[in-house]
Every structure is written in structure tokens, then in C-alpha cells.
Amino acid sequence: MADGGDSRLDLDRLFGHFERKVFPLHGTFLLGELALFSFTGIVATGIFLGLFYxxxxxxxxxxxxxxxAAYASVLQLNGLAIGQLVRRIHHWSAHIMLATLVVHMARVYVTGAYREPRDINWLIGTGLLGLTVLAAFVGYLLPFDQFAVTATAIGYQIATSVxxxxxxxxxxxxxxxxxxxxTVPRFYTLHILLIPAALVGLISVHLLLILKIKHTQDPGITGRLKQQAGSVKKGLVGIPMWPEQVVVMIGVFFAYATGVTLLAAFVPVHPIEVYGPPGGSTPAVKPDWYLLWVYGILRVMPPVDVTIFGGTIGARFLAGVVVPGVVGGAIASVPIVDKLVTGSEVDDRDYTSIEHPFDRPGRTAIGIGAAAFFVVTAVAGYYTELGIPGNTMRALIVFVPPAVGLVAYLGIKERFATRTPETPSTVEEEH
Structure with a gap:
């Protein structure tokens, strides 16, 4: 019967194709796998939590x-033998996924791996990052303690400011x-159904495009192979999916599972018993790191009140909608801007080879300046606690990122002006 199934579906040919799929050797290419394993951890623990919530x-x-009832059900969950551990794994898996997506996109950016024909995958990656942040935000409310209600109210105020x-x-x-x-039932549906379904769809398309377009690689690898072998074919250098890459992925999974379990065991998360159910008090609320930069901008945005055709443009709208929208749009438009600036077309080099960050000092400096922007705006979330005057904090947000970017650009240009880029050469996948 198995042979008959293989004959009808041509499974041998399908599996044979995937077995020969080549994966790059560099460890940074495992960031995508780590994000995927984190997502599966979120789904698995979320199913368990959903049985009691x-x-x-x-x-x-x-x-x-x-x-x-929502608050009471989380209290009951915490009282289960492994309830609090599973809840913490769910929490830290979300943080690991977000952090991995950020680092993964940073790696793609500084190496130019977003260029055509991978520009579609860059847009998909931007969408995945945005949806993951959205899933985390709507999940804030579900414990329904005073902290959750206060934090969600900030999002509500931003929405009404449009x-x-x-x-x-x-x-x-x-x-x-x-x-x-x-609100809780609606956010619950978004958190466990609609947003995860969208994430699964984007992840599936992302993986299919990787299989179709193939990974990028460091041209220095094939350059060294060419020197050793005298000549090489075109394509991708790496290890086959079966068994080598599968073994590596298993190692990454167990590393993730070990790390997140240790975090869950020793680092507590969101103690709802401390905040208590919703009441008249308003606790001091600081969002997690992935939303702290938006919160910082909200805190330092000077008062604005402009009325146009009956609509009011205020500080909350500018800080909570316009600035994040501009940042998201800038990230999504990276491939388009790069092509307009460089005029590059798809060729043999662009198709498979990554660029060294120091070969494109302008792009790398912009990335470093952007990182400085997120750091400074995150610090703005604590500027009163740190004793920084408001005007000083606003000046830091305006001047520090471009200054850091300029220093990075000049430093790269001066130190690596004589760097000779690797001559690209590629090796064909074995078929």
C-alpha cells in the first residue's frame, strides 16, 4: 500500500528533491529556524493555556x-502543577521569536540579501514582524488584571486619536x-485564531519562496573553494537537508527548548496577583522592549493640537500612529530605495551572493543609526526616572541617531577604504 501511495503521489521524487536542498554553512542562517521553533513553542503552549482560559x-x-472570569482562570492556571511554567514558556517564546526576527532582518539588511528577487520575502518578513508584535499586544489584555487593562487603554487612546x-x-x-x-473575547479570537492563521500563511509563503529562490551565501566561501579546486560550478555551497541540516536543526530546537525552559524556571513574568483585578487605581505601566520605543516617543512628544476639516491632529496620533507608520514603511521600502539608489539589476552576483557590510558603508551606517534611534527612544520611556529633562531627551532623539550613523559611516570608510571585496563565485547544488 505504501508503494501504491508513493506511486500515485510521486513522493520519492518529492522527498528526493528536498533531500538535495542545500543549506548555507554560516550560523546566522539558523536564525530563521530559531524563529520558527519559537513560533511552534508559542502555539503548543497556547493550546495548553487555552484549555483553561x-x-x-x-x-x-x-x-x-x-x-x-478571565482573571480567575489565569489564577487557576497558575495553581496547576505546571501551569505557571507553561505560561512562562509561552511568554519567553514570544520574546525569543520577536528578538530572533529583529536580528534575522538586521542580518538580511546589512548583507543586502533583500535585493531582487528576494524583495518579496523582505516584505513578508516585515509583515511577520508586524503581526508578531500585534499578537503580543492583543495578548497583553488576556490576563485581565489592572496592568493589562491600563496597558491596553494606551492602545485604545492611540486608536481614538486618528x-x-x-x-x-x-x-x-x-x-x-x-x-x-x-473586548476580551474579541482580542482572544485575534490572539489565538486570526493572527496565528495569518502568521502560518506568511511563514508558509516565506519558506516556499526560499525553496524556489534558494538562500544567499558569502562569495568568499566559493572563492576559496575555487582556489582549492581550480574551478567550480555555479549554484549554492552548503550541506544537504538530509541528514546534515536536519541534525543541525534538531540541535537548534533542543537549544531553544533548553534555553526557554531555563528562562521559564528562573525568571518570573507578569505576576497578576500583585496587580490584582481591574480597579480604580492606575499602576505605572512600562511595555515590553518591543513596544518601549513607541511608549518613549509618546512620553516626550510635545503638545500638538491642529484641527483640519473637523479632525484633530494631536501628539498621541503623531507619536503612536504616524512615527511607527513611517518606521514600518521605511523598513518595508528598503529594497525599492536600494534599487533606486544603486540602480542594481538581478544578475549572477546579486542572485546568490551577499554583500559584506563594510562594502556598503552607507547602508550599514543607516542601519546603525536606526538601531541608535530605537535605543534612544526606548530610553525615553524612562527619562523621568533617569532624571533627564524633557527637552534634553527630545534633542537626544533628534540628534543622536544621525550622529551615530555619521560616525559609523566615516569610521567604516576610513578603516576599510582599502578593503578588496571578495570575487564572487558560486557552486551548483548537486542534483
Missing amino acids: EPSTTTVTVNGEELP PWVGQDLANLVFAGPFPNPQ
Whole structure:
């Protein structure tokens, strides 16, 4: 029967093709696998958590105390033998996935691996990063403690700040004025169904495009092979998927599983018992690192109040919508801007070879300046605690990123002006 199935589906040919798929040798190319394993960890632990979570704000009585059902269900989960451990693994897996996506995109950026024909995958990667942040944000509310409600209220205020359509937009996303009994069920559906489905779709397309277009590689690898062998064919140098790459991926998975379990065992997360159920008090709220930069901009944005055709453009809209929108648009448009600046076309070199970051000092300096922007705006989230005057913090946000980028550019140009780029050469996959 197995032979008959293989005959109908031609599985031998399919598996044979994937077995011969070549993977690059450099360790940074494993970042994508680490992000994928983190996502599977999020899904697996999320299924467990979903068995006990009640997405409702209906009042229930627990030990003589009236509590929202969502909050009470998380308390019950924490009381399970492994409930709190699984919840922490879910939390830290999300952080690992986000951090890995950021580093992965940074690697793609500084090596120019976003160039055509991989520009579509760059857009998909940008979408994956944005959706992952969105999933984390809507997940903020689900414990439904005072911290969660306060943090989500900031997002609601940003949504209502959009001129002309803000209230309607906020009502659509938050199921009406926040807080209300329908917000938790809506966010729960977004968190466990709609956003994960979109992530699975984008991940699938991303992987298919990688199989179709193939990975990039360092031209120095094939250059050295050419010197050793005298001549090489065209294509990609690396190890085959079976068995070598599979063994490497298994190692990466166990490294992830070990690391996230240790984090979950020793580093606590979001103690809902400390904050308590929603009440009249408003605790001091600082978002996690991936949203801290937006929060920092919100804190230091000077007052703005401009009315145009009945719509008000305010500081909250500029800091919470316009600036993040510009940043996201800038990231997504990197391949287009690069092509306009360099005028490069797809050729044998662009198709398979990455560029050394020091061969493109302008691009690398822009990336370093952008990193400085995110660091400085994140610091702005704590500027009063650090004793930094508001005007000083605003000046730092404006001047530090371009200054850091300029210093990086001049340093790379001076130190590596005499660097000779590797002559590109490629090796064919074995078929």
C-alpha cells in the first residue's frame, strides 16, 4: 500500500528533491529556524493555556471574592502543577521569536540579501514582524488584571486619536468603548485564531519562496573553494537537508527548548496577583522592549493640537500612529530605495551572493543609526526616572541617531577604504 501511495503521489521524487536542498554553512542562517521553533513553542503552549482560559469578564466567585472570569482562570492556571511554567514558556517564546526576527532582518539588511528577487520575502518578513508584535499586544489584555487593562487603554487612546475615523476605528478593534465586556473575547479570537492563521500563511509563503529562490551565501566561501579546486560550478555551497541540516536543526530546537525552559524556571513574568483585578487605581505601566520605543516617543512628544476639516491632529496620533507608520514603511521600502539608489539589476552576483557590510558603508551606517534611534527612544520611556529633562531627551532623539550613523559611516570608510571585496563565485547544488 505504501508503494501504491508513493506511486500515485510521486513522493520519492518529492522527498528526493528536498533531500538535495542545500543549506548555507554560516550560523546566522539558523536564525530563521530559531524563529520558527519559537513560533511552534508559542502555539503548543497556547493550546495548553487555552484549555483553561475563559475569555470573559463575567464576575465569578473564587474563595468568597468576586473576580472577572478571565482573571480567575489565569489564577487557576497558575495553581496547576505546571501551569505557571507553561505560561512562562509561552511568554519567553514570544520574546525569543520577536528578538530572533529583529536580528534575522538586521542580518538580511546589512548583507543586502533583500535585493531582487528576494524583495518579496523582505516584505513578508516585515509583515511577520508586524503581526508578531500585534499578537503580543492583543495578548497583553488576556490576563485581565489592572496592568493589562491600563496597558491596553494606551492602545485604545492611540486608536481614538486618528483624525476623523479614530472613534470608529477604535470601536471596531476594541468592540466598542474600552473597557467593555466584548473586548476580551474579541482580542482572544485575534490572539489565538486570526493572527496565528495569518502568521502560518506568511511563514508558509516565506519558506516556499526560499525553496524556489534558494538562500544567499558569502562569495568568499566559493572563492576559496575555487582556489582549492581550480574551478567550480555555479549554484549554492552548503550541506544537504538530509541528514546534515536536519541534525543541525534538531540541535537548534533542543537549544531553544533548553534555553526557554531555563528562562521559564528562573525568571518570573507578569505576576497578576500583585496587580490584582481591574480597579480604580492606575499602576505605572512600562511595555515590553518591543513596544518601549513607541511608549518613549509618546512620553516626550510635545503638545500638538491642529484641527483640519473637523479632525484633530494631536501628539498621541503623531507619536503612536504616524512615527511607527513611517518606521514600518521605511523598513518595508528598503529594497525599492536600494534599487533606486544603486540602480542594481538581478544578475549572477546579486542572485546568490551577499554583500559584506563594510562594502556598503552607507547602508550599514543607516542601519546603525536606526538601531541608535530605537535605543534612544526606548530610553525615553524612562527619562523621568533617569532624571533627564524633557527637552534634553527630545534633542537626544533628534540628534543622536544621525550622529551615530555619521560616525559609523566615516569610521567604516576610513578603516576599510582599502578593503578588496571578495570575487564572487558560486557552486551548483548537486542534483
